[in-house]
Amino acid sequence: MPADRLDFAADRTDRPDARQDAPARSPSERSESRGDPGLPTVADALEVASLQAGIPELLAGSVDVPVRWVHVSDSERVAALLDGGELLLTTGAGWPGDAAALGRLVDELSDAGLAGIVLELGTRFAVVPPALVAACRARDLALVTLDREVKFVAVTEEVHRRIIAGQVEALQERQRLHELFTGLSLRGAPVEIVVRETARALRAPVVLEDLAHEVVVADSFDLAEAELLADWAGRSRRLPPEWTRVPVAARGTRWGELIALPGPAHPAGPATVLEQAATALALSRLADGEDAWARLRAEGLIAALLSERYVTVADIEARLESSGFPVRGRTLYVAASTAAGTGAPGSAGSGSGPTGSAGDARVLSAVVGAERILLLSLPAGSRVPESVLESIGSGAVSDPASSAAELLAAIPVVRRLARQAEPGAVLRVAERPLARLAAELSGDHRLQEHSARLLAPLIRHDDATQGDLLRVLRAVVAHPGNRTAAAAASHLSRSVFYQRLTLIADLLGADLDDGETLSALHLALLAHGR
Incomplete structure (x- = not known):
């Protein structure tokens, strides 16, 4: 019927x-x-x-x-x-x-x-x-x-x-997304904030990559970074069908793609979310300039390294590799410079290293406070190019490292040693074993107690009189057995310099000609910093 x-x-x-x-x-x-x-x-x-x-x-x-x-x-x-x-x-x-x-x-x-x-x-x-x-x-x-x-x-x-209810919800969500990303654009929100909000909206990992498939910014959401970014360039080139991607482009120029990995269903659809975010990113790129993404990538990676914003070494290694800074099978260096205004020799993904040979070397460089930090990835067995050493000005450079873990361990040592460098001098960690020891033990309370106990009389004197005893003592340990060089490094006349030495010896109750005493004081100064 x-x-x-x-x-x-x-x-x-x-x-x-x-x-x-x-x-x-x-x-x-x-x-x-x-x-x-x-x-x-x-x-x-x-x-x-x-x-x-x-x-x-x-x-x-x-x-x-x-x-x-x-x-x-x-x-x-x-x-x-x-x-x-x-x-x-x-x-x-x-x-x-x-x-x-x-x-x-x-x-x-x-x-x-x-x-x-x-x-x-x-x-x-x-x-x-x-x-x-x-x-x-x-x-x-x-x-x-x-x-x-x-x-x-x-x-x-x-x-x-x-x-119909779903269509209404989709329209409402589109309006909310429009307001969200328009507001971020008008406020000039950083790229990493736009990517983060995109990942939060989709409840899925989101990656911004450039045309070379190198990661600029990524938000792994609830996925481990090592899992998200492993072999990123290769996976991205294979165009996985389950990924949603939209171009980041404006005025006929395409800079890269914004990619979302699979996540829960979204009322407006993942493509709509990415399109709204990509518009905000394109406006940001137009405003920030041509090298904005390379600078952002370097600053983000180095900031993560310095502040230890990563869960495992595998995570940070995946971030470096996916950003165009190869780690495996390479010789790695970290350098720190106190001359923050010195020009950086290059940046990761620039296509040419400091030697000028495309693909031979990769450099990440960023200014952090009064420091400039450089990370170098060179072919296995290579030494730091002279052009990089010249660009450092005053600072320090690490021993060669062959893994991300060794590179991470070298960072605090190099930063601490760079603060001890004289103007125009580039110190090598291999030549400063005591500085390495002080940096490696910097978190040990016993070293801090040793430093505070030995230097306390000098610190109290300098604080009370605005004196320079600590500076004079640093010159002494830097030039043991050469009082003339120590006086010159202190920027004092010989007579005034010897007066300071007598006062230091009296306050400490120590013989400044004794090698063991000088070594103990040198270690205390390294632990104290500047």
């Missing part, structure tokens, strides 16, 4: 987001577009009370497919009336019974982009024809049967209510 469920082509209702001129998508393609904003899936539609009353049973296909509309028909010609994305409710009253005809019908429905079939048993088919199940499985088209009669009009109302 199919008379109450006839098709009326003239009364067809436009489906939301239906595209009359778009080619139909296969079920597998539609399942990949699970993130269609605002649309329930076949699985969501099966949860409505009116369908649950019919005791639905899934026999074939995927239910992870968006439903754009509900269509009711018993005609075998229904495929010609579909736009794609419909959930078909039918008793099959007008359907053929032979296997070949059922196979052709399923092919037509799948080619038309149908989301799924809900077949009510009892009117045309007492049991589901095996040929129908086989055909739906072959095309990965959802086939659901109902053992009890249901009101199709009630099903239509409930599912359409969900569709």
Whole structure:
């Protein structure tokens, strides 16, 4: 009795987001577009009370497919009336019974982009024809049967209510995103803030990469950085279909891409979120200049290293590698300069190292307070180029390191040693074993107690008189056995210098000509810093 469920082509209702001129998508393609904003899936539609009353049973296909509309028909010609994305409710009253005809019908429905079939048993088919199940499985088209009669009009109302509610939610979310990213743009928010807010909106990892597939900024959200960024360039070039990516471009210039890894469904869709964020990033790039991303990448990495903003060494190694600073199989150095205004020889991803040979060396450089920190990645066995040493001015350079862990361990040593360098001098850690020891033990309370105990009389005197005894003592330990050089380094006349020495010896009750005493005082000064 199919008379109450006839098709009326003239009364067809436009489906939301239906595209009359778009080619139909296969079920597998539609399942990949699970993130269609605002649309329930076949699985969501099966949860409505009116369908649950019919005791639905899934026999074939995927239910992870968006439903754009509900269509009711018993005609075998229904495929010609579909736009794609419909959930078909039918008793099959007008359907053929032979296997070949059922196979052709399923092919037509799948080619038309149908989301799924809900077949009510009892009117045309007492049991589901095996040929129908086989055909739906072959095309990965959802086939659901109902053992009890249901009101199709009630099903239509409930599912359409969900569709419309989802569309409204998607519109509201688009407006919220527009306000969020417009506000960030107007405030001139840093790139890392835009990327962070994008990851928070999607509840998924988000990466900003340049045209060389090198990471500029990444927010791993709840994923380990090592897992997110491992072999990033290679994975990105393979264009994983589950990733969502949009270009960051403006005025005909493309700088890179903003990429989101899979996450929970978003009302507006991940592409919409990324497009809004990419617009904000493009405006920021226009305002900040051509080298903005290279500078940001270097500053972000070095800041993370200095402040230890990483969970594991593997995480920071992955960040370095994915940003175009190779670590594995390379010789690594860290240098620190107290001359913050000295020009940096290069930056990671610049395409040429300080030697001028493309790809031979990579340098990260950033100014942090009054320091400039440089990280160098050179071919295995290489020494620091003279051009880099000259650019440092006054500072220090580490021993060669062969791993990220060794590089991390060298940073505090080099920074501390750089503070001891005379103007124009570049100290090497290998030549300053005592400075290395002081840096490695800097967190040990016993070293701090040693420093405070030995230097306390001099510190009290300098604080009370605005004196220079600590400075004189540093000159003495820097030039042991050479009082003339020590006096020159103190910028004092010899007579005044010797007066200071006598006062220091009296306050400390120590013999400044004794080697062990000088070593103890030298270690105390290194632990005290400047």
